[in-house]
Amino acid sequence: MILDHIASCANRPHQPVSDNALSRRNFLRAGAAAGGGLILSLSFANGEAEAAANDFAPNAFISVGTDGQIVLTMPYVEMGQGTYTSIPMLIAEELEVDLKRVRLEHAPPNEKLYANPLLGVQATGNSNAIRGAWQPLREAGAVARTMLMAAAAKRWNVDPASCRAQSGEVLHPPTGRRSTYGELAADAARVPIPENVALKRPQDFKLIGTPAKRLDTPAKVNGTAVYGIDVRPPGVKIATLAQSPVFGGRVKSVDDTAAKAVKGVRQIVRLNDAVAVVADHMGAAKKGLAALAIAWDDGPHAKLSTADIASELEQATLKSGAVAQNIGDVDKALASAVTKVDAIYQVPFLAHATMEPMNCTVHVHPDGCEVWVGSQAIARCQAAAAKVTGLPLDKVVAHNHLIGGGFGRRLESDGVARAVEIAKQVDGPVKVVWTREEDIQHDMYRPYWFDRLTAGLDEKGMPVAWSNRYAGSSVIARWLPPGFKNGLDPDSTEGATNLVYALPNLHVEYVRVEPPGIPTAFWRSVGPSHNVFVTESFMDELAAAAKQDAVAYRRALLKQSPRAKAVLELAAEKAGWGRPLPQRAGRGVSLQFVFGTYMAQVAEVEVAKDGTVRVRRVVCAVDCGIPVNPDTIRAQIQSAIIFGITAALYGEIALKNGRVEQTNFDSYQMLHMNEAPAIEVHIVQNFEQPGGMGECGTSAIVPAVANAIFAATGKRLRKMPVDISVLKQPV
Amino acid sequence: MAFSIKVNGNTHNVDVDGDTPLLWVLRDVLGMTGTKFGCGMALCGACTVHIDGAPTRSCITSIDRIGDSEVKTIEVIGATAAGAKIQKAWLDREVPQCGYCQSGQIMSAAALLTSNPHPNDTDIDDAMSGNICRCGTYARIREAIKQAAETNG
Numbered sequence: 010m011i012l013d014h015i016a017s018c019a020n021r022p023h024q025p026v027s028d029n030a031l032s033r034r035n036f037l038r039a040g041a042a043a044g045g046g047l048i049l050s051l052s053f054a055n056g057e058a059e060a061a062a063n064d065f066a067p068n069a070f071i072s073v074g075t076d077g078q079i080v081l082t083m084p085y086v087e088m089g090q091g092t093y094t095s096i097p098m099l100i101a102e103e104l105e106v107d108l109k110r111v112r113l114e115h116a117p118p119n120e121k122l123y124a125n126p127l128l129g130v131q132a133t134g135n136s137n138a139i140r141g142a143w144q145p146l147r148e149a150g151a152v153a154r155t156m157l158m159a160a161a162a163k164r165w166n167v168d169p170a171s172c173r174a175q176s177g178e179v180l181h182p183p184t185g186r187r188s189t190y191g192e193l194a195a196d197a198a199r200v201p202i203p204e205n206v207a208l209k210r211p212q213d214f215k216l217i218g219t220p221a222k223r224l225d226t227p228a229k230v231n232g233t234a235v236y237g238i239d240v241r242p243p244g245v246k247i248a249t250l251a252q253s254p255v256f257g258g259r260v261k262s263v264d265d266t267a268a269k270a271v272k273g274v275r276q277i278v279r280l281n282d283a284v285a286v287v288a289d290h291m292g293a294a295k296k297g298l299a300a301l302a303i304a305w306d307d308g309p310h311a312k313l314s315t316a317d318i319a320s321e322l323e324q325a326t327l328k329s330g331a332v333a334q335n336i337g338d339v340d341k342a343l344a345s346a347v348t349k350v351d352a353i354y355q356v357p358f359l360a361h362a363t364m365e366p367m368n369c370t371v372h373v374h375p376d377g378c379e380v381w382v383g384s385q386a387i388a389r390c391q392a393a394a395a396k397v398t399g400l401p402l403d404k405v406v407a408h409n410h411l412i413g414g415g416f417g418r419r420l421e422s423d424g425v426a427r428a429v430e431i432a433k434q435v436d437g438p439v440k441v442v443w444t445r446e447e448d449i450q451h452d453m454y455r456p457y458w459f460d461r462l463t464a465g466l467d468e469k470g471m472p473v474a475w476s477n478r479y480a481g482s483s484v485i486a487r488w489l490p491p492g493f494k495n496g497l498d499p500d501s502t503e504g505a506t507n508l509v510y511a512l513p514n515l516h517v518e519y520v521r522v523e524p525p526g527i528p529t530a531f532w533r534s535v536g537p538s539h540n541v542f543v544t545e546s547f548m549d550e551l552a553a554a555a556k557q558d559a560v561a562y563r564r565a566l567l568k569q570s571p572r573a574k575a576v577l578e579l580a581a582e583k584a585g586w587g588r589p590l591p592q593r594a595g596r597g598v599s600l601q602f603v604f605g606t607y608m609a610q611v612a613e614v615e616v617a618k619d620g621t622v623r624v625r626r627v628v629c630a631v632d633c634g635i636p637v638n639p640d641t642i643r644a645q646i647q648s649a650i651i652f653g654i655t656a657a658l659y660g661e662i663a664l665k666n667g668r669v670e671q672t673n674f675d676s677y678q679m680l681h682m683n684e685a686p687a688i689e690v691h692i693v694q695n696f697e698q699p700g701g702m703g704e705c706g707t708s709a710i711v712p713a714v715a716n717a718i719f720a721a722t723g724k725r726l727r728k729m730p731v732d733i734s735v736l737k738q739p740v
Numbered sequence: 741m742a743f744s745i746k747v748n749g750n751t752h753n754v755d756v757d758g759d760t761p762l763l764w765v766l767r768d769v770l771g772m773t774g775t776k777f778g779c780g781m782a783l784c785g786a787c788t789v790h791i792d793g794a795p796t797r798s799c800i801t802s803i804d805r806i807g808d809s810e811v812k813t814i815e816v817i818g819a820t821a822a823g824a825k826i827q828k829a830w831l832d833r834e835v836p837q838c839g840y841c842q843s844g845q846i847m848s849a850a851a852l853l854t855s856n857p858h859p860n861d862t863d864i865d866d867a868m869s870g871n872i873c874r875c876g877t878y879a880r881i882r883e884a885i886k887q888a889a890e891t892n893g
Contacts, residue, residue, distance in 0.1 A: 089837030089875050222834065229839030230830045232774020232814035236840060239773035247768050272757045290768035291777070292760035364778055364786060364840040364874045413776070413840025414874050445779040640834055644880070648837055651876025674783040674872060683865035685878040 037152060039202050046074040046194035047156065051149045069116075069123075069142075071100060071149055073157070077177055077191030079104065079111045081146075084123035084131050085138040086115065086385060087225055088415035089648075090703045091641035092138045094223045098637060099142055102216045103150030103209060105174040106190065113224075115409040118391035130489065132386040134420050134531060136604040136701025139637055143699050151206040159203070160196035161188050211635060211696045220640035225411075237383035237410040238368040242438040245370065246275060248431055249294040249442055250285040251303060252451050255667035256526045258308040260284060267300035277301070278434045285431045291442055298444075310526030310667040315457070318524045318664070319355060322459035325480035330520030331496025334506035337514035342474035346465025350554050354462070354543045355728045358662040359455035359532055360448075360669075360677060365413020367424045367443040367451075371432035377404040378429065379438070383412035385419040393422035397429040416652070417531035420488070421453050449677050450669040454662055455532030456482035457524065458539045462547050465514075470555025471565065475512045477505055477547075480520040481539070482529040496521060500531075504540030504708060509573035509602045510548070510566035526667055533652055537603040537708035542729065545599040545712035550725060559598050559716065560586050572632050572693075573602060576609040579630035579691055584611035590721075591615070593738065594625075597716025599709045604701030607632040607693075610650075612686075612713035616721045620733030624654050624686040624714055629706065631690065634697035642702055643690045649706025650688055655680040657711045661730050745806050747772070748816040758804030763787045765803055766813060774814040774843050778872070785871030788844040789813050795851035795867075814843040822853040825891055829884035837875035845871050849885050857892035859885065 042048040049071045069083040081100060087093040097111035104111075116123040116131070123131040154174045161179035162169035165186055172181050180187045211217075228234035253259060263284055265277040273293030278285040286297035343349065370381040371394070378398050384390045384407075391407040398405070412419050428441040443451070458481035465474035485498035492498050497519055506517050523529075532538060552562035560581045567574040577600050581587075586596060594615040601608055613626040629646050636642055659678040663670045671677040715726045722736055742755045745762075747770065754769050761780075766772045766789070775798060778786030782797035789798045790812040817823030826849045829835075836842045845868070852859055852867035859867065864885055873881070 089839065091837075222831075223836075225839070226831055226834060226836055229836040229842050230827045230846060231818055232772075232843050234839055235773070238777065241771055241773070273760075290756065290760070290764045292756065292764035292768070295780070296757070296759070362874060364776075364784070364838065364872070366777065412838060414838045416874075442777070445781070644834065644837060644877075647879055648876040651878065652874070655876075673781055674779050675781070679784075679872045679874065680876070681869040681872065682878040682881065683869040685876070688879055 037149060037202060039156065039198065041195065041198035042072045042074065044074055046072055047153065047198040048072045049149050049153055051145050071153060073153060073190050073194040073197065075191050075194050077110065077189050079106060080114060081111060082114045082116050083142070084116045085133045086409060086412060088133070088385065088412040088419065090645060091223055091638060092133070093225050094221050095139055095638045095641055096142050096146065097224070098216045098221055099146040100150040102214055103147045104154050106177040108216060108221055110177055115387070118388040118407045120388040120392070123388070130386065131388040132420055133415070134385055134417065136703040136705065139699045140605055140701055147208055148206065151208055152203060153197070155203045155206050156197040156200045157190055157193045159200045160193045164188070164193070164196060217637050218635065218639065221638050223641070234411055236365050236413045237370070237381060238365055238413070238442060240370050240381040240410065240440070242370065242372060242381070245438040245440050246287050246289065246435065247291045247294050247442060248278070248285045248287040248435070248439050249291060249298050249444055250283050250427070250431070250447065251298055251301070252283040252447065253305055253308070254450065255305070255307040255310050256528065257310050258282060258667070259306045261304040261306045264302040268297040271297040271300055276435060278431050280430055283427065285441065287435055287439055295444065307667055313526045313667045314665050315358070315663045318457055318527070319459060321524070322457065322480040322522055325520045325522045326459055326461040326478050328520065330478055330480070330518035333497055333502040333517040333519050335516050336512065339474045339476045339514045339516040342514035343463065343465040343476070346473055347468045348466040348470070348554060350464045350466065350550055352462050352547055352550060352727055354460040354546065356458045356539050356542060357660065357729060358457050358527065359656055359660045360452040360662050360671070361414070361416045361418035361532060362449060362677060362679065363414030363416060363418050366445055366448040368441060369425050369428035370438060370440040371428045372438035373398060373429065373432045377406070380405065380407040380425060380429070381410060382407070382425055383410040383419060384422070385412065385415045386422065389422040390425040393426040394429045397426050398433065416533040417535070418452065421530055423453065445674070446672045449671055449673065453528040453530030455538060456484065456529040460543045462543070464547065464551055466551060466555055470557055472512055472551055473514060475515045477516070477544070478518040478520065479505065479543070480522045482523050483521045484529055484531050484535070486521065488531070500536040502536065502540070504537035504601060504603050505544060507602070508544060509570040509600060510563070511569050512566070527664060533649070534704040534707035537601065537705070538711070541599065541601045541603065541708040542711040542715070545601065546715050546725070546727065549597070549712070549716040549719065553719070558587070563598070563600055572607045573600060575693060576600070576607045576630040576632050579693065580609035580611050580628050583630065583689060583691055584613070584628035586611060593721050595717045595720025595722070597713045597718070597720055599713040599716065601705065601709050603708060604705050605634070605698070606700030606702065606705045608705050608709050610709045610713040612710060612717045614714060614717040614721055616718060616736050618738040620736035622658060622714070622718060622731055622733065622736065623684065626687045627710065627713070628689045629691065629709070630693065632693035632695065632697070633700040633702055634695065635699050636692050636694070637699055639692055642692055645702045646690045646706040647688050649704060650710045651680055651685060653707040653710035654686070654714060656707070657714045657729060658731050743803050743806070745803065745811060746808070747811045748813060754803070756803060759802045761799050762789070762801045762803055762806060762811065763798040766798060772813055772815055776840055776843055778841065778844070784841070785848060786841050786844040788847040788871065790847060790851060793851065793854065795848050814847060817847060817850050820850065820854070823850040825888040826850045826853060826884070829888040833880045833884040833887060835877050835880040835884050837877055841871060841873045845873065845881055849881070849888070852885065853888055853892070858889050
């Protein structure tokens with residue numbers, strides 16, 4: 010939900026699914042496809058915004074070919090979240106075709122044509138693909154079906170109402186006539202668009218709500234899937250690079266004598282702040298890079314450390330910030346509170362560490378430029394290449410590919426700009442592949458956050474005042490400047506404001522501070538990755554201060570949030586909340602409403618004598634509205650929980666002398682299989698609007714783990730990642 | 741220097757330095773991109789291939805150490821009994837998400853199933869904990885290995 014109000018077309022999470030007939034408004038056009046079939050152009054924006062805009066701007070296209078093949082061209086990309094299966098389900102459901110007949114194509118880069126309706130730019134992120142596509146794609150499917158049926162009825166000279174659509178055909182049961190969509194597609198293109206079509210009632214769904222098989226899986230088990238790193242244009246050379254170890258530094262001098270002598274090394278490319286070795290293969294490029302003697306001018310951030318940044322953020326929280334939300338009068342309520350609870354929370358910089366290291370293949374030739382990359386925002390890649398080459402946009406061809414993990418890293422185009430800088434000096438195509446060390450040390454990081462909270466409790470221990478002031482980087486302000494207004498952006502505040510709890514007096518302030526010498530970016534679960542950890546840990550502190558059970562305490566504050574209360578109770582029940590556990594084992598709970606989805610998690614941890622934390626079991630209850638593909642929902646939650654536990658236990662990027670200290674998976678550790686908990690997912694069945702699914706599991710697990718550690722040890726961890734030294738059992 | 745290596749039943753002659761990791765010979769010289777680069781230090785398992793049947797990290801295995809050994813990659817693992825079972829279980833259980841690490845996961849799992857037709861949880865942990873999956877598909881990998889093992893006599 011976070012970015013919804015940036016775009017003019019806000020999604021309304023509480024609006025139930027309508028089964029009424031829908032008027033066509035102004036969102037759809039039909040015409041003949043080049044090959045003779047039917048093509049529908051549609052807009053993923055919602056109807057009100059479209060009507061207000063009075064200006065039809067399609068951003069997705071559905072074609073029904075004369076061979077009966079349905080092709081959807083749309084802006085969202087597949088990066089493991091299952092979007093290439095869930096989205097076609099929406100069309101197939103209403104169009105009455107087998108899911109296998111719907112094929113998806115990457116949209117070519119076109120910021121205007123393929124804008125994400127909730128972001129306003131061509132990007133996949135913010136857990137909003139299903140939220141954006143839910144209504145328009147079902148409507149488009151129903152429109153196409155109606156037009157195909159009308160074409161058949163006309164051909165047979167019968168009443169369209171006597172026809173029905175089934176499995177890619179129109180049937181006329183009274184006469185037994187039937188025609189495939191392929192045979193009808195050309196005629197259907199000449200049928201006027203129906204003014205009203207009836208959408209199926211959710212009770213009648215045949216595909217939506219069933220665990221559909223992912224369409225992208227077969228190629229991913231036999232080595233044939235082509236990721237950006239796998240492209241091989243004829244004659245391609247491989248390059249790897251060293252960028253200034255301090256952000257903002259420059260190359261002072263390079264001795265490349267030894268590097269040039271390495272077999273297979275073809276060229277050394279020197280840039281202002283990086284050096285690249287171009288070779289026949291990555292082995293030679295890496296060997297050449299190791300043989301380079303580079304002297305760096307470290308620049309202004311040569312002495313920067315994480316502690317400097319944390320200290321600056323801490324100071325910022327002592328001043329006032331922009332008011333993100335205010336309810337009642339916190340100062341007055343605090344003055345009369347029986348108990349006061351103060352706390353300071355901090356979360357670190359985090360790298361994305363996608364399994365596919367950063368890479369981009371570029372061919373710059375005299376009259377154009379070709380780019381091959383896996384991106385969450387392909388139009389930005391095209392624009393970055395145009396900027397570096399000075400070419401007009403239409404001379405830059407950008408091919409999008411499968412992404413070996415996005416998590417926000419592939420929303421950025423820094424890797425493309427860097428590859429084009431190198432390719433400008435290379436004759437022929439060059440694939441620039443970052444080493445893992447370069448990938449971790451030159452990421453754009455989840456911001457460091459510093460939070461100062463105060464709460465007041467009444468005589469019964471219930472919160473009468475809640476005050477939260479936090480400081481950190483606004484990614485939105487850089488990435489989508491119009492989204493940053495009056496000192497606020499919706500990402501930095503999601504999870505800190507509009508809490509599910511009834512709090513009579515609440516005051517939340519955000520102080521934007523951009524850290525020097527380290528770039529920041531979106532990271533899976535974005536703003537909530539920070540805010541939910543803080544608010545749900547602090548809520549746990551209040552329950553402890555009130556000497557009340559953590560679930561019961563939250564439940565008492567949820568009288569006005571029935572869906573939140575339901576997931577909390579479901580998770581607690583399934584987890585066996587309250588049942589005894591061995592010593593140094595504990596359960597922790599978290600509850601959130603972010604990305605349009607309600608979620609509660611109960612984590613069960615055990616803390617070894619040496620302080621090592623093992624998460625044994627996680628129970629998650631989720632209400633994401635109507636579940637489109639339940640198996641994908643489970644997969645995304647399993648994934649997001651592992652991602653979040655990794656961050657909670659190990660995730661920290663630290664700066665020393667301006668350099669990122671972590672280098673590879675030994676110092677930036679990932680959770681391994683032998684550490685993975687059992688995960689149970691319980692999905693609430695209802696017909697509410699679908700919510701986002703790709704990220705919410707990550708923000709929910711971190712406080713659940715921290716709260717479980719408190720239950721197991723009595724130690725409240727207010728700074729991530731977990732510091733096992735404070736969890737050692739006293740001898 | 742020229743080396744002759746056997747990959748997936750074919751002999752290839754490659755002219756690279758002897759310390760060149762097998763990974764780059766496969767991907768960049770022979771154009772077999774199913775085997776993935778993840779870390780370059782045998783920390784993640786994405787580059788796992790079989791050398792004479794043993795799961796091996798190709799990113800730290802230099803070409804001059806291959807000799808007459810038989811290299812097998814994800815591209816042909818489906819032709820082996822264990823590989824076919826593992827791939828089928830991966831499809832049935834919908835294991836992959838981004839899918840990037842899965843070549844390595846499948847190669848590790850196929851080697852496990854060949855050497856141990858009925859692995860228990862500890863065996864699976866021991867064989868698979870060197871393969872990182874950033875999408876966190878571990879639970880499904882475990883289920884899929886167990887499913888594949890069920891079909892072993």
